[in-house]
Amino acid sequence: MATESGESSPVLVGVIGGSGLYHLDNLTLLKHVNPETPWGFPSSPIAICALPNGTQIAFLARHGAGHTIPPSSVPSRANIAALKSLGVRAILAFSAVGSLREELAPGDFVLPDQIIDRTKGVRPASFFEGTSVVAHAMFGDPFANKLVNWLESRVRKVVEAAANSADYAARGVKPKLHTGGTIVCMEGPQFSTRAESKMYRQWGGDIINMSVLPEAKLAREAELGYALIATVTDYDSWREDESAVTAAEVFKTLHANANLSRQVAATVLAELHDAAAEGNILDEEAGSMKFSIMPRSGEQKEEDRQKLRYILPAYFS
Numbered sequence: 012m013a014t015e016s017g018e019s020s021p022v023l024v025g026v027i028g029g030s031g032l033y034h035l036d037n038l039t040l041l042k043h044v045n046p047e048t049p050w051g052f053p054s055s056p057i058a059i060c061a062l063p064n065g066t067q068i069a070f071l072a073r074h075g076a077g078h079t080i081p082p083s084s085v086p087s088r089a090n091i092a093a094l095k096s097l098g099v100r101a102i103l104a105f106s107a108v109g110s111l112r113e114e115l116a117p118g119d120f121v122l123p124d125q126i127i128d129r130t131k132g133v134r135p136a137s138f139f140e141g142t143s144v145v146a147h148a149m150f151g152d153p154f155a156n157k158l159v160n161w162l163e164s165r166v167r168k169v170v171e172a173a174a175n176s177a178d179y180a181a182r183g184v185k186p187k188l189h190t191g192g193t194i195v196c197m198e199g200p201q202f203s204t205r206a207e208s209k210m211y212r213q214w215g216g217d218i219i220n221m222s223v224l225p226e227a228k229l230a231r232e233a234e235l236g237y238a239l240i241a242t243v244t245d246y247d248s249w250r251e252d253e254s255a256v257t258a259a260e261v262f263k264t265l266h267a268n269a270n271l272s273r274q275v276a277a278t279v280l281a282e283l284h285d286a287a288a289e290g291n292i293l294d295e296e297a298g299s300m301k302f303s304i305m306p307r308s309g310e311q312k313e314e315d316r317q318k319l320r321y322i323l324p325a326y327f328s
């Protein structure tokens with residue numbers, strides 16, 4: 012991105028805000044961009060913002076600025092492709108999630124390391140879908156491990172500081188950060204039944220949302236580092252003596268979680284930009300599609316190659 016003074020400054024970090032998180036704090040809005048990708052337009056225009064030190068980042072509201080897009084209709088391919096087209100290498104995605112474990116309380120933050128896919132096949136989940144190019148991305152470790160490890164101590168500091176703050180003390184809440192764990196991604200938009208919620212617990216699920224897929228898969232196909240900061244809003248529907256989750260219950264915690272998410276972003280973004288520039292924390296994702304794409308022959312249609320060049324210029328030049 013060219014800065015206002017005209018010199019070029021790369022936008023290496025993209026933030027995807029989920030339910031309740033429609034903007035970040037302490038940033039100077041430089042401009043909005045709305046790239047038309049081969050997969051259409053992103054959920055909302057992307058805000059290119061400067062941090063206090065001048066570093067530029069991109070912010071995208073997953074459900075649109077006015078939360079008009081339900082989880083099954085989020086244009087995830089356009090979102091990821093648009094961020095990649097801006098030069099982004101690492102995505103910090105925030106999501107409101109339900110808890111499937113007693114110890115993961117509303118207000119807590121989680122950095123999950125695994126995903127169970129309970130979407131129903133209605134969301135386009137690959138950039139290669141509908142093209143003459145077949146690719147099988149690695150997805151055993153669905154989040155960027157090094158990026159997640161890098162985030163852990165930094166996010167913990169912010170969450171611990173909040174836990175000791177007068178604001179949280181006044182509300183009798185002490186948020187914690189949990190690392191590792193499995194997130195179940197369901198289709199929605201209705202919440203789970205009690206039977207489903209209990210089944211996910213038996214499967215090893217720890218938290219649940221409607222958004223991490225196909226976002227994480229597409230980030231991997233685009234060779235972007237992707238980490239999810241999950242913010243717990245409710246106990247879903249598995250607790251025998253408690254009422255099942257409602258949107259009203261989610262909203263109770265959403266605002267505080269979004270404020271803490273903004274503090275996390277304000278603390279990590281400048282340093283994350285520098286780490287992304289250096290590249291070490293993203294070296295597992297960069298180049299990861301090289302041996303995933305087949306066939307490597309002249310069978311690939313030129314129009315498909317052109318489309319895929321948008322996200323993977325190195326392989327479709």
Ligand SMILES: CSC[C@H]1O[C@H](OP(=O)(O)O)[C@H](O)[C@@H]1O
Pocket residue numbers: 028029030031073074082105106107108199220221222223258261
């Ligand atoms: C508002 S409750 C359900 C809704 O919240 C989460 O959204 P996001 O992940 O974008 O924060 C969840 O995935 C559902 O889409």
Ligand SMILES: Nc1ncnc2[nH]cnc12
Pocket residue numbers: 107108109110197202203219220221244245246247248256261
């Ligand atoms: N219980 C829940 N199920 C699915 N997505 C959610 N997002 C927030 N809480 C949720």
